[in-house]
Amino acid sequence: MSPILAGVLQLLALIGALALVYRPLGDHMAATYSSPKHLRVEKVIYRCIGANPDAAMRWPAYLRGVLAFSLAGLLFLYLIQRLQGGLPLSLGFASISPDQAFNTAASFVANTNWQSYSGEQAMGHVVQTAGLAVQNFVSAATGMAVAIALVRGFARSRTGELGNFWTDLVRGVVRVLIPIAVIGALVLVACGAIQNFAGIHEVGQFMGGTQQTNGGAVASQEVIKELGTNGGGYFNANSAHPFENPNGFTNLFEVFLILVIPFSLTRTFGKLVGNLRQGYAILATMGLIWLVCTGLMMWTEFSHGGPALQAAGGAMEGKETRFGIGGSAIFSVATTLTSTGAVDSFHSSYTAFGGGIQLLGMMLGEIAPGGVGSGLYGMLVMAVIAVFIAGLMVGRTPEYLGKKIGTREIKLAACYILITPTLVLGFTAASMTLPDALGSMLNTKVQGAGAHGFSEVLYAFTSGANNNGSAFAGLNANTPWYNTTVGLAMLLGRFLPMVFVLALAGSLAEQRPIPETAGTLRTEKPLFSGLLAGTIVIITGLTYFPALALGPLAEGLS
Numbered sequence: 083m084s085p086i087l088a089g090v091l092q093l094l095a096l097i098g099a100l101a102l103v104y105r106p107l108g109d110h111m112a113a114t115y116s117s118p119k120h121l122r123v124e125k126v127i128y129r130c131i132g133a134n135p136d137a138a139m140r141w142p143a144y145l146r147g148v149l150a151f152s153l154a155g156l157l158f159l160y161l162i163q164r165l166q167g168g169l170p171l172s173l174g175f176a177s178i179s180p181d182q183a184f185n186t187a188a189s190f191v192a193n194t195n196w197q198s199y200s201g202e203q204a205m206g207h208v209v210q211t212a213g214l215a216v217q218n219f220v221s222a223a224t225g226m227a228v229a230i231a232l233v234r235g236f237a238r239s240r241t242g243e244l245g246n247f248w249t250d251l252v253r254g255v256v257r258v259l260i261p262i263a264v265i266g267a268l269v270l271v272a273c274g275a276i277q278n279f280a281g282i283h284e285v286g287q288f289m290g291g292t293q294q295t296n297g298g299a300v301a302s303q304e305v306i307k308e309l310g311t312n313g314g315g316y317f318n319a320n321s322a323h324p325f326e327n328p329n330g331f332t333n334l335f336e337v338f339l340i341l342v343i344p345f346s347l348t349r350t351f352g353k354l355v356g357n358l359r360q361g362y363a364i365l366a367t368m369g370l371i372w373l374v375c376t377g378l379m380m381w382t383e384f385s386h387g388g389p390a391l392q393a394a395g396g397a398m399e400g401k402e403t404r405f406g407i408g409g410s411a412i413f414s415v416a417t418t419l420t421s422t423g424a425v426d427s428f429h430s431s432y433t434a435f436g437g438g439i440q441l442l443g444m445m446l447g448e449i450a451p452g453g454v455g456s457g458l459y460g461m462l463v464m465a466v467i468a469v470f471i472a473g474l475m476v477g478r479t480p481e482y483l484g485k486k487i488g489t490r491e492i493k494l495a496a497c498y499i500l501i502t503p504t505l506v507l508g509f510t511a512a513s514m515t516l517p518d519a520l521g522s523m524l525n526t527k528v529q530g531a532g533a534h535g536f537s538e539v540l541y542a543f544t545s546g547a548n549n550n551g552s553a554f555a556g557l558n559a560n561t562p563w564y565n566t567t568v569g570l571a572m573l574l575g576r577f578l579p580m581v582f583v584l585a586l587a588g589s590l591a592e593q594r595p596i597p598e599t600a601g602t603l604r605t606e607k608p609l610f611s612g613l614l615a616g617t618i619v620i621i622t623g624l625t626y627f628p629a630l631a632l633g634p635l636a637e638g639l640s
Contacts, residue, residue, distance in 0.1 A: 085384070085406050085407055085408060086380075086384055086408070088406065088408050089380055089384075089406070089407065089408020089409065089411065089412070090408070092330075092334055092408055092409055092412060093376065093408075093412055095334065096334060096337060096338060096341075096412065099338050100338065100341060100342060100345055103342055103346065104345060104346050104349060105349060107342065107343070107346040107349075108346040108347065108348070108349025108350045108352075108353065108361075109349065109350075109353060110257075110258070111226075111258055111343075111346065111347065111350040112349070112350045112353035112354055114253050114254070114257045114258060115230045115245075115250060115253065115350070115354070116354065117253075120135055120249075121256065121257070123256060124249075124252050124253065124256055127252050127256075128248065128249075128252070131248065133246075133248035133249075134246075135246055135248060135249040135252075136246070136249075137246055138241075138243040138245070138246065139243065139244055139245065139246055139247060140242045140243055140244065140588055141231075141242070141244055141584040141585055141587055141588030141591075142588075143247075144231055144244050144245070144246075144247045144584055145580070145581060145584045145585075147247035147248060147251075148224060148227070148228065148247060148577075148580060148584075149577065151220075151224065151247075151251065152191050152192075152221075152224065152577065155187075155191045155217055155220065155221070156187050156188065156191045157187075158213070159186070159187040159190060159191065159213045159214075159217060160183050160184060160187040162208065162209055162212065162213050163177065163178040163182075163183040163186060163187065163209055163213070164177050164178060164180070164183050165177060166178060166205070166206055166208070166209055169206065169208045169209070170208065171206055171207035171208050171279065172206035172207075172208065172209075173206045173207065173281055173282055173296055174282070175203075175204055175205065175206050178199075178204065178205075181562050181565040181566060182198060182199060182560060182565050184565065184566070184569050185198055185565040185566070185568060185569040186198075186199070186214075188569040188570075188572045188573045189314070189551065189569070189572055190213070190214050190217040190218070190221065190312070190314065191217055191221055191573075191576075192221065192549050192572040192573055192575070192576035192577070193221035193222060193224070193225055193310070193311065193312060193421060193453060193454075193456070193549050193576065194313075194421070194423065194545075194546060194549040194550065194551045194572045194576070195218075195307070195312045195313040195314030195423055195551040196314075196423065196545060196546055196550075196551040196553070196559075196568060196572060197314055197315070197318075197551070198559040198560040198564065198565055198568075199560065200317075200318035201314075201315055201316050201317050201318055202295065202296055202298075202316070202317045202318060203318070207279050207298060207299070210298060210299070210303065210316065211299050211303070214303070214314060215299070215302065215303045215306065217312075218303065218306040218307055218310050218312040218314070219255050219259050219260070219263075219306055219310060220251065220255060221310070221312070222254070222259060222306070222309070222310030222311065222312065222453075222454045222455070223250075223251050223252075223254030223255045223258075223259060223310075224251060224455075225453055225454050225455030225456045226250070226254045226258070226343075226347075226454055226455035227247055227250035227251050227254060227455065228455055228456075228459055228580050228583055228584065229347065229455035229456070229458040229459040230245065230250055230350075230354075230455075231244040231245060231247075231250070231583075231584060231587050232458075232459045232462055232583055232584075232586065232587040232590075233350075233351050233354045233355060233458075233462075234354070234587065234591065235586065235587030235588065235589070235590035235591040236355050236462075236482070236483040236484075236485060236590055237354055237355045237356070237483075238591045239591075239593070239594055239595050240591075240592060240593065240594050241591055241592070242588055242591050242592040243591060244584070244587050244588060244591060258343070259306065259309065259310060262305075262309055262339075262342075263302070263305050263306045263309055266305035266308075266309060266335075266339055267301045267302045267304075267305045269305075269332075269335060270301040270304055270305060270328075270332060270335075271301045273328055273329060273331060273332045273335075274324070274328030274329065274332070275300055275301040275304060275325060275326060275327070275328055275332065276297055276298070276300045276301065276325045277299055277300060277301040277302060278297040278298070278299070279297065279298070279299065280296065280297030280298070281296060281297070282294055282295070282296045298316050300316045300317075300325050300326055303316055304316065304321075304326050304327075304336070305339060307422075307424060308321075308336045308337075308339035308340045308422065308424060309339045309340075309342070309343065309454075310454050311340060311343075311344065311420045311421045311422040311452075311453040311454045311456075311457075312422065312423070312424075312551070313417065313421075313422040313423030313424040313425075313550070313551040313552065314423070314424075314551060315424065315425075320424055320425045320426070321333070321336060321413070321424045321425060321426040322402050322425065322426045322427060322428075324404075327426055329404060330404060330405060330409060333404070333405050333409050333413060333426055334409065334412075336413070336424070336426075337412055337413050337416045340416045340417060340420055340422050340424070341372075341416055341420070341451060343454050344368075344420060344451035344452050344453065344454060344457040344458070345365065345368065345369075345451045347451075347454075347455070347457070347458045348361040348362070348364045348365040348368065348451075348458065349361050349365070351364065351458060351462075355483055357483075357606065359606035360483065360605060360606050362606070363605060363606045363607070363608075363610055363611050363614075364458075364461055364462070364465070364611075364614075366608065366611040367450070367461065367611045367614045367615050367618075368449070368450045368451040368452070368457070368461065369450075369451075370450075370611070370615055371419070371446065371449075371450035371615060371618070372415070372416075372419055372450045372451065375415045375419060375439055375442070375443055375450070376411065376412060376415045376416075378435075378439055379411040379414060379415050379436055379439050379440075380407070380408060380411045380412075382433050382435045382436045382439070383397045383407045383410075383411050383432065383433060383436050384397075384407055397431075397432065397433050397436070399428075399431040400427055400428030400429075400430065400431025400432065401427040401428070401431070402426060402427060405426055405427070409426070410426060410427040411436075413425070413426045413427070414426075414427060414429065414432070414436075414440060415439070415440075415443060417550075417552060418439075418440045418441075418443035418444050418448075418550060418552065419443040419444075419446070419448060419450050419451070419452070420448055420451060420452055420453050420457065421448045421452065421453030421454075421456055421457070421548065421549045421550050421551075422453070422550070422551070422552075423545065423550040423551025423552040424551075424552070425552050428555060429541075429552055429553070429554055429555065430534075430538065430553075430554035430555050430556045433638070434533075434534075434634050434635075434637035434638030435634065435638045437537060437541075437554070437634045437637075438630060438633070438634030438635060438638065440541075440552075441537070441540065441541060441544055441626075441630065441633070441634060442622070442626075442630070444544045444545060444548045444550050445506075445544060445548070445622050445625075445626045445630075446618055446619075446622050447460045447464070447499070447502065447548070447618070447622070448460065448548050448549070448550065449461040449464060449618070450618075453549065456549065456579075459583050460498075460579075461614075463495050463498050463499065463583065463586070464499075464614060464617060464618050464621075465482060465605070465614055466482055466487055466491060466492070466495045466586070467492075467495055467496075467499065467617055467621070468610070468613050468614045468617040469481065469482040469487055469603060469605065470487050470492050470495075471613075471617060472603050472610075472613060473487070473603070476601075478601055478603075480603075481596055481602060481603065482605060483605070484595035484596050484597075484598070485590045485593050485595065485596070486593060486596060490589050491586060491589055491590065494582045494585050494586040494589065495582075495586065497582045498579050498582040498583065498586075499621065501574070501575065501578045501579055501582075502547045502548055502575055502579070503625045503626065505543065505546075505547040505571045505574055505575050506540070506543045506544050506547045506548075506571070506626075506629075507626075507629060509543045509547075509567050509568075509571055510539055510540050510543050510629070512567070513539045513543075513563070513564075513567070514536065514539060516563065518561070518563060519539070519561075519563050519564070520535075522557050522558040522559065522561055522563075522564060523535040523538055523539070523556065523557060523558075532637075533632065533633055533634070533636040533637035533640065534556070534633075534637050535556075536632055536633045537554060537633035537634055537637065538554045538556050538557040539557065540629055540633050541553065541554045541557075542554070542557055542559060542564065542568060543567075543568065543571055546568040546569075546571040546572045546575065547571040547572070547574070547575035548575060549572060549575055549576050
């Protein structure tokens, strides 16, 4: 079987698996967030945290819950890293330095999982399981809760109420993430992923000699890493490590885990607003962008010119022979079009245009299908922008799902889409002017760093501000400058957009629905899906094209 055919068959199998679970999972999540009943274990949790699960919240109260919970998680994760040297099961590792502890805490709380350290050489079992793995669950559930709050903003009339953050958070963890994670972890263990609390020990090598390695609760952390679109690896090699990703089947299964909730949330959206076709329109836009990017990535990696690459059958540098170009390309696009950041190949070693596709996937806002929760609310904000543009074109007051898109709504949407580019381009520009920051480019010189060196820095801040977490990895990010600035980019890129999303949700929930008329834009039609996709590409292109031209485009054309 040719490598190209193998890649295409993997893609078709992935689409089939996603289609099979789309309806049941989407319906289950809709029932989860709309049920009036609380499970017994949920009631225990509410009593422990002192929350009233039936208290309705307007958007300021909902936002305070999000920020307070995230701040508590940030402080706890920072603390246990700083105290690691005195904790049990630390494997002899020292406590983490202040700047790196801040960066890591910000990273995992913000659902980014950017890592400026090697997991097997820095983090003990307590930090990995009680700190990082827990944040993988709750940060994902926080994103889902904010997305559901925005959906309620469209669905509710003249109440201004968005539900209860603590109820949405707990239900997301207990009813959605944990059941799937348990099943997924069993699948990974059955396929060869490790799950233990072993210490550091010597293992033999095929070519002779030994090396040191350590065990860990890898399978359980791996599955929520992908399912919650987190991305932080137990080992430095991330999903290219055989302990995390043993074979071709687990590779495709992990891609499935990355995409299953973000895609299925579109059906949840359709169910909650009472119109499934609206969910299908959003799904179509997400699916179109994902398929186009996957196809382009496979094409550029299989057909890149040059005698060495042609002799190898494609651009194999930095890719696992277990997965090949097809499996690596599918994984790469899935992880950069979502906020996952997990990698099964070395992104810096992709062709110049392949690296550009990875960057573009994040620059689109990671909305195709995007992160768990964040992909849906990002796409809905873009839908508001698209409706506004359509309204300007035909001279009508824009409406979406029966709600007017007025001055307040469009200002909030505009602020949302401006935050991330400001962070990315601002921090990148600052880094390119500082000698110490330029000195972190490991495979280039400080002077004349070149297009690839610029791409490394641009990728780091694009990944951080978009809460992705992957890296080109030719950049030494474990410095005070990058630990601090990328940490700030992750926090601001995560929580400032949430402020505007929840404010938009509150504004919509206060409105009375407007009846459809003959002039109402039909947002469930393919025409609107095309308009939405075009809006996303145009806004992204206008914002980031100069930076892309200086980086991957210049490298690819040189």
